[in-house]
Amino acid sequence: MIEFYQVTKRYPGGQLGLDDVSLQIPKGELVFLTGPSGAGKTTFLKLIYREEMASEGYILVNGRNVSNLPERKVPYLRRTIGVVFQSFRLIPRKTVFENVSYLPRVLGLDAKQQRKVAYDTLRRVGLAHRMNAFPMQLSGGEQQRVAIARALINRPDILLADEPTGNLDPELSEEILRLFLEINLEGTTVIFATHDRGLIRRVGRRVLTLEDAKLRRDEHLPGEMVPPAPRRRSEPEAPPDASPEMESAGLSEPVDADPIGAGA
């Protein structure tokens, strides 16, 4: 659950990033955040993962007031929130595996567990076979899926996406959108910032419209797209025997599932 109570963000110089916004986003919901450039979409997301602090009002994320969260606790908040950007923000000199496995490394998982977790997550976005590739060797859509895998690796409660399809063509955009829908169907709260009204119309759902830093509309729109079926929980995460895919990823034998644990 994400709650905003009369939140205002004023940047140095007096520019308003967000102006008196109040709303609630229940757990498991997919919300579109839209509006023209400079309307406050990015500020809205940054306030949630505490990249910025609210000037006024307060924000609750899963019941925790992030507005007054001590700096040293911010990393622990961020481990429960995945963030995806328009520009992917992958490290070019690192492989897909290395890009994705930052958090498992921070959490102290050994190399084998890191590979297992990264493999499972990349498999979820359909890129397990590209684990050892470098970002520059991937298409835009693949790079964005790697970025999504990085955001998902700790099974976050919340996934924030800031114009994730902004750099992609319509076909790839839809592919990425479907991925977000799948993730949402598995119970993750998703906030999807986009100024692409066509994309929103395809899916429907709740739409928050920001203009001039103010929340102008909070509405539910019907969609045209048939939502993807949720993956069954009983579906095995990895084949019982080492597949060629796993072997190429450096995994010769199955490892205990869920070594990180949901939500950390």
Next chain:
Amino acid sequence: MTFLQALLYFTREASVNLIRGWKVSLLAILTITLSLFLTGSFFLVSSNLSQLTKTWRGESKVVVYFAPGTDSAARDRVRGEIAAAAWSGEVSEVSPEQAATRFRSAFPSLEDLLEGWGDEPLPASLEIQVDWSTVDGEAMRADLETLRTDPVVDMVDDDRDWLAQLETAVLLLRGLALVLGGVLLLTAVFTIASIIRLTAYLYHDEIAVQRLVGATEFFIRGPFYIEGLLQGLLGGTLAAASLALGHWLALRRGDGLLVSVLLERFLVPSQLLLLVTLGGLAGLFGAVASLRKESLGRTAEVPDGGWEEEV
């Protein structure tokens, strides 16, 4: 992540950084090496001089030279007065003949100088060992001043005078070593700080991602601290090794009194360890000083144009 795991990770990352940016790392290491080598050299010379001063002070004596033609009665009187003084140890008389024999033996090439000065080219003297356990500096000085006014005494030579000058020189040398070493070490700290800051800038995309996924400051800064520490330790080790090599070469190739006197003893292991530790601390300090929060940047500082344009 346990502390040990973190330390291993930091060391691995720091080593990768050192290798990737080996040119700038080498610059930092050599700066530390140079500063510690010079400091160590000064310290080595001053230690030897200090040790030598101590030895000489232990062996120092007062020599009372009699005026030419002083008779034995007067010499005995003076000897009796000296023997009664509390600071006086063994007193031995050196006749003019003994003095001439000593001179010829010590300076055979200067033997000619003694020719043409009559029967007593060198005066008779009294050599007094000083009992340092009972010496009262002021009383001794007063006694020597009285002796200097005695009509049969031509000159009183007190070793302590030039030993004091030597000790002052050793102190000056140490002071110079401290100042020079301090300045050079400060330069090394600044060099390391700049290099770590540069490395942090080069890796700011990675740091931003680490922050984004929830890495703690400890995890983010750790590799940089270890990198500074490693640079310092490497610089310190190189300085210690260079000193040892320089000392060995100087003793092997150098000849003369100066080399054997100034470089007789090498630094003891604890002093070498101190040198290496000093290097490590300088490196660590440089890293800590360079990684203030603002220098690492924040998660959102990377423009939407992507990392490739920035790095």
